[in-house]
Amino acid sequence: MRELLKKLSLAFGPSGCEDKVREIIENEIKDKLPKGATMTTDNTGNLIVHIPNEGKTKLMVNAHMDEVGFMVTGILENGMLKFGCVGGIDPVVLGSKRVIFESGVKGNVAVKPVHLLTKEEYKAGPRVKNMSIDIGATTKEEAEKITFVGDYFTFDSDYIEYGEGFVKCKALDDRLGCAIMCQVIKDIYEENIKSDYDLYFAFTCREEVGYSGAFGASMKIKPDYALVIESKAVGDIYGSPDEKKVSILGDGVIISFADRGAIYDRDFVRHIMSLCDKEKIKYQTNKYISGGNDSANIQKNASGAKVSVLSCASRYIHSQSDVIHLEDFENTYQTVLAVIKSAVPTKE
Amino acid sequence: MEQIKKILKDLCDGFSVSGHELYGKEVIEKLAGGIFDEVRTDNLGNFILVKKSNKENAKKLLIDAHFDTVGMMVSQIKDGGFLKFVEVGGLDASVLPSTEVIIHGKEDVYGIITSTPPHLKVAGTGTPKLEDLMIDTGYSKERLEELVWVGAPVCFKNNVDFIYGNNVTSAGLDDKACLCAIFDAVSKMDKDNMAYNVYVTASAQEETGKCGPARASFEIEPDIAIITDVNFAKMEKGEDFESIEMGKGAGIDISSLVDRKLTRSIRELLDSKGINYQIVCEPTRTGTNNDALSISSFGVRTALMSIPLRSMHTPSETVNLGDIKSLSSILLAVATKEEL
Numbered sequence A: 001m002r003e004l005l006k007k008l009s010l011a012f013g014p015s016g017c018e019d020k021v022r023e024i025i026e027n028e029i030k031d032k033l034p035k036g037a038t039m040t041t042d043n044t045g046n047l048i049v050h051i052p053n054e055g056k057t058k059l060m061v062n063a064h065m066d067e068v069g070f071m072v073t074g075i076l077e078n079g080m081l082k083f084g085c086v087g088g089i090d091p092v093v094l095g096s097k098r099v100i101f102e103s104g105v106k107g108n109v110a111v112k113p114v115h116l117l118t119k120e121e122y123k124a125g126p127r128v129k130n131m132s133i134d135i136g137a138t139t140k141e142e143a144e145k146i147t148f149v150g151d152y153f154t155f156d157s158d159y160i161e162y163g164e165g166f167v168k169c170k171a172l173d174d175r176l177g178c179a180i181m182c183q184v185i186k187d188i189y190e191e192n193i194k195s196d197y198d199l200y201f202a203f204t205c206r207e208e209v210g211y212s213g214a215f216g217a218s219m220k221i222k223p224d225y226a227l228v229i230e231s232k233a234v235g236d237i238y239g240s241p242d243e244k245k246v247s248i249l250g251d252g253v254i255i256s257f258a259d260r261g262a263i264y265d266r267d268f269v270r271h272i273m274s275l276c277d278k279e280k281i282k283y284q285t286n287k288y289i290s291g292g293n294d295s296a297n298i299q300k301n302a303s304g305a306k307v308s309v310l311s312c313a314s315r316y317i318h319s320q321s322d323v324i325h326l327e328d329f330e331n332t333y334q335t336v337l338a339v340i341k342s343a344v345p346t347k348e
Numbered sequence B: 001m002e003q004i005k006k007i008l009k010d011l012c013d014g015f016s017v018s019g020h021e022l023y024g025k026e027v028i029e030k031l032a033g034g035i036f037d038e039v040r041t042d043n044l045g046n047f048i049l050v051k052k053s054n055k056e057n058a059k060k061l062l063i064d065a066h067f068d069t070v071g072m073m074v075s076q077i078k079d080g081g082f083l084k085f086v087e088v089g090g091l092d093a094s095v096l097p098s099t100e101v102i103i104h105g106k107e108d109v110y111g112i113i114t115s116t117p118p119h120l121k122v123a124g125t126g127t128p129k130l131e132d133l134m135i136d137t138g139y140s141k142e143r144l145e146e147l148v149w150v151g152a153p154v155c156f157k158n159n160v161d162f163i164y165g166n167n168v169t170s171a172g173l174d175d176k177a178c179l180c181a182i183f184d185a186v187s188k189m190d191k192d193n194m195a196y197n198v199y200v201t202a203s204a205q206e207e208t209g210k211c212g213p214a215r216a217s218f219e220i221e222p223d224i225a226i227i228t229d230v231n232f233a234k235m236e237k238g239e240d241f242e243s244i245e246m247g248k249g250a251g252i253d254i255s256s257l258v259d260r261k262l263t264r265s266i267r268e269l270l271d272s273k274g275i276n277y278q279i280v281c282e283p284t285r286t287g288t289n290n291d292a293l294s295i296s297s298f299g300v301r302t303a304l305m306s307i308p309l310r311s312m313h314t315p316s317e318t319v320n321l322g323d324i325k326s327l328s329s330i331l332l333a334v335a336t337k338e339e340l
Helices: A002-010 A019-029 A119-124 A140-146 A172-190 A213-221 A266-279 A295-300 A326-341 B002-013 B021-032 B141-147 B173-188 B212-220 B260-273 B321-335
Strands: A038-041 A047-051 A058-064 A069-075 A081-086 A098-101 A106-110 A132-134 A152-155 A160-162 A166-169 A198-204 A225-233 A253-255 A306-314 A322-325 B038-041 B047-051 B059-066 B071-077 B082-088 B100-104 B108-113 B134-136 B153-156 B161-163 B167-170 B196-203 B224-232 B251-255 B278-282 B301-309 B317-320
Touching: A002 A019, A002 A166, A002 A172, A019 A038, A019 A047, A019 A172, A019 A198, A047 A172, A047 A213, A058 A172, A058 A213, A058 A295, A058 A326, A069 A140, A106 B161, A106 B167, A160 B108, A166 A172, A166 A326, A172 A198, A172 A225, A172 A306, A172 A322, A172 A326, A198 A213, A213 A295, A225 A295, A225 A326, A253 A266, A253 A326, A266 A306, A266 A326, A295 A306, A306 A322, A306 A326, A322 A326, B002 B021, B002 B167, B002 B173, B002 B321, B021 B038, B021 B047, B047 B212, B059 B173, B059 B212, B059 B321, B071 B141, B167 B173, B173 B196, B173 B224, B173 B301, B173 B317, B173 B321, B196 B212, B212 B224, B224 B321, B251 B260, B260 B301, B260 B321, B278 B301, B301 B317, B301 B321, B317 B321
Parallel strands: A058 A198, A058 A225, A225 A306, B059 B196, B059 B224, B224 B301, B251 B278
Antiparallel strands: A038 A047, A047 A198, A069 A081, A069 A152, A081 A132, A098 A106, A098 A152, A106 A132, A160 A166, A166 A322, A253 A306, B038 B047, B047 B196, B071 B082, B071 B153, B082 B134, B100 B108, B100 B153, B108 B134, B161 B167, B167 B317, B251 B301
16 A cells, blocks of 8 residues: 555646546556446546445545645746745745656755845745746746646655654645545455445545535545545644644544544544444544645535545645655554444434 | 766755755765875865876965755644644745655655645735744654654755756756766866865855855865856846856856956966856955955965856756856866966
């Protein structure tokens, strides 16, 4: 599963350009689909795998394929590119980072040298409008040979496992969810798992720009329950106040109660916690309400599904160095598998 | 050009944060082998490389580029595998969060500079304070104490990317781009034609004190010296005139702190040979090794040359390979011309 995580995370896929990620997923699971299962791509570009169990409660397992990235918005006379961010990126993680275009063209986020910044400029901090992309072109004409206004690019990042069980790469948000879903689908096929649910796996698009893909996917599926697999931005660094740490890397899958976009279904959340207790899967909760994800749109769409979110705690999210702990990744996978194998939750 | 790429990659892959230049000894010795007659180091950390002319009583030409780079140093080891650090040379804290680094402890340890998610920031936006940033190593404190020590040097984890338009992006191109030009030039110098005995200083501690070649000049006592360093490449149109353009050749600096006659003679030489260069104006101090070297020993006649560089002191400095080649050609021409 780590090999797949690496392959998926390194793939090019800013919001709206998920094709390459979708292709990897399709190739990964097309020969591992259980009997009767279907794999379709909808108009938005969501990839939906249906493992039918007719008449049963519909469970939609969800992870988004897209990552944060950038778009060329202008080309300057000196060959430098102006750009905008696709999704929310803190300008403080941008300066001097390497970037890569879908075509393979490489560049970096050029900044005014620190020697030439005025005190005020330095204090005010980095602004996207003060940065430009250096792709090596020295005139506009040169730049136009290898890029164009509207071209997309992402962080150029390596996949590195470091320290005691950590991994860093761009786009772990949310390729980790995609990798887990692929593995679960393979498990169902290989171990011939019979789920109590009518199962849907939705690999969605455009999460980073307003959870847009999940709209179409959940409209089509009309799930009773939805389980979103995500990565969660946490402040787990030395010296942070406890509540601002949100959750701790390595302390297990995060089973949250709510985020800024949704309050999750209480019974479903409790059901998952009791499954983890039973299966002895390490889990934690979130100590701070922050962030949002596809659950917001799934919850308020057509069927108004009962949602719950499983996430891996992630440091430095939306940068070239998303960091997660591999044990959390494993625990998240185990939890998804446990949910799929469990009976539909009943009210206590 | 292939030779330049190869030298540059070797230099940039070598570790040489200010004060720790001798860590890069292997790289310098490997590159200098076959090009120079002699390689030695001094107590400060300078590499002094000598190639002698076959001419009798040849005068001494010193060519300097600093080998050291900006970086960091471990200052405290904290719980959860985090390291506090201090800067070595001038860093821009606004480009550091999420940057990858290598700590040179008992073994090389990988780390990432911390970044607090926007919605959890206490201090709000703006450039973070250096003292609030840390290096995340992913180890326990106990393990980390075995691997690194307070004072261990830290450099940016680097990839040398040769990109479009004959450009290269890497950390440490300040000043390894110039050092590369020097190696390339000296490799082409023919002992029978050399007008000077050439002393190259791959010097130490420019980023922290600009003292390297000044120290070495007491020992070498050069007749003339050429300092080579990178200079700010124009990034936006209409930016100040004290910067030079990428891809238009190396620059010859005019400043109150360089020797006027030497600079003029070099320009005349280049003009007569049709070698292209740009003019860089540094009305007062140059902010390079020139300033200390020119007043070292009994005073040295110096000239200053520049290679334009984008995004200085970041992990993604960018230079044009043509500009490196240009500096190499200029140095080669100078080394064969007597009576400058």
